[in-house]
Amino acid sequence: MRFQDKVVVITGASSGIGAAAAKLLVKEGASVVLVARNQEKLANVEKQCAAIGKSPLVIRADVANEKDAKRIIDETIDKYGKLDILVNNAGIFRFDLVLSDTLMKSFDEIMNVNLRAAVLITSLASPHLIKTKGNIINISSSLGQVIKMNNCISYATSKAALDHFTRGAALELSAHGVRVNAISPGPVRTDIMENAGIATSWDDSSTFTALNRVSEPEEVADLIAFLASDAAKGITGSNYAIENGASLK
Ligand SMILES: NC(=O)c1ccc[n+]([C@@H]2O[C@H](COP(=O)([O-])OP(=O)(O)OC[C@H]3O[C@@H](n4cnc5c(N)ncnc54)[C@H](OP(=O)(O)O)[C@@H]3O)[C@@H](O)[C@H]2O)c1
Numbered sequence: 001m002r003f004q005d006k007v008v009v010i011t012g013a014s015s016g017i018g019a020a021a022a023k024l025l026v027k028e029g030a031s032v033v034l035v036a037r038n039q040e041k042l043a044n045v046e047k048q049c050a051a052i053g054k055s056p057l058v059i060r061a062d063v064a065n066e067k068d069a070k071r072i073i074d075e076t077i078d079k080y081g082k083l084d085i086l087v088n089n090a091g092i093f094r095f096d097l098v099l100s101d102t103l104m105k106s107f108d109e110i111m112n113v114n115l116r117a118a119v120l121i122t123s124l125a126s127p128h129l130i131k132t133k134g135n136i137i138n139i140s141s142s143l144g145q146v147i148k149m150n151n152c153i154s155y156a157t158s159k160a161a162l163d164h165f166t167r168g169a170a171l172e173l174s175a176h177g178v179r180v181n182a183i184s185p186g187p188v189r190t191d192i193m194e195n196a197g198i199a200t201s202w203d204d205s206s207t208f209t210a211l212n213r214v215s216e217p218e219e220v221a222d223l224i225a226f227l228a229s230d231a232a233k234g235i236t237g238s239n240y241a242i243e244n245g246a247s248l249k
Pocket residue numbers: 011012013014015016017018035036037038039041061062063064089090091092113139140141142184185186187188189190191192193195
């Protein structure tokens with residue numbers, strides 16, 4: 001088991017990619033900390049993890065709230081005494097345009113969750129990750145590199161910034177033996193659009209990709225597990241695409 005005795009914090013673990021990663025890492029021996037806001041969804045993932053093998057620590061928290069962010073790391077250390085892996089996965093999507101009246105509202109909301117929270121939690125977690133020579137995985141998006149749609153400028157900008165933060169943090173923390181990597185998915189069948197109040201069919205998104213398919217969250221979870229494992233000990237500052245060839249089109 002690749003993650004026996006490892007302690008992993010996953011933000012945004014109540015659904016989608018974070019929930020799939022939590023279940024895979026529990027299966028592989030990890031003690032997992034589930035972080036999100038929706039109590040019902042958290043309880044559901046908690047139950048599934050327990051059925052797989054080990055009950056996770058559940059921390060109901062808003063990652064964009066500074067006190068909550070501190071509590072996530074404090075409660076993890078109180079319970080397990082250490083931290084090996086941080087997955088900054090919590091994220092939100094909104095449609096917006098430079099020319100829309102509500103641009104700054106959605107920009108601030110998205111930046112606070114997708115970027116600022118990841119930066120803050122990275123800084124709070126890093127002293128603990130240095131002790132364990134652990135690693136960080138930031139869940140970005142293919143939209144951080146290629147603007148394919150003209151109606152998600154804040155989301156794309158938040159992910160481009162997260163990519164650069166990943167490289168900067170990787171360089172700084174490499175001196176302490178801590179690896180930092182990003183994963184950039186294309187369309188993945190999750191609750192992200194529903195959570196944004198957008199009615200859409202994931203099957204429509206397959207037309208954006210060369211392979212003409214949408215990924216399942218478990219595919220991204222597999223990549224998270226690889227990058228978080230010792231098999232990736234030589235990988236830092238990288239950004240792994242998992243987008244069904246979307247950028248080829
Ligand atoms: N699905 C895709 O097509 C796709 C593509 C590229 C990148 N991504 C990225 O993948 C990551 C995971 O998204 P997903 O697709 O799995 O969507 P999802 O099913 O909506 O999951 C997002 C998670 O983030 C949590 N979250 C959102 N705001 C939060 C906050 N303020 N505090 C704490 N938790 C918060 C949500 O939980 P609560 O609502 O319970 O708080 C949920 O657990 C995101 O960073 C997203 O940008 C997704």
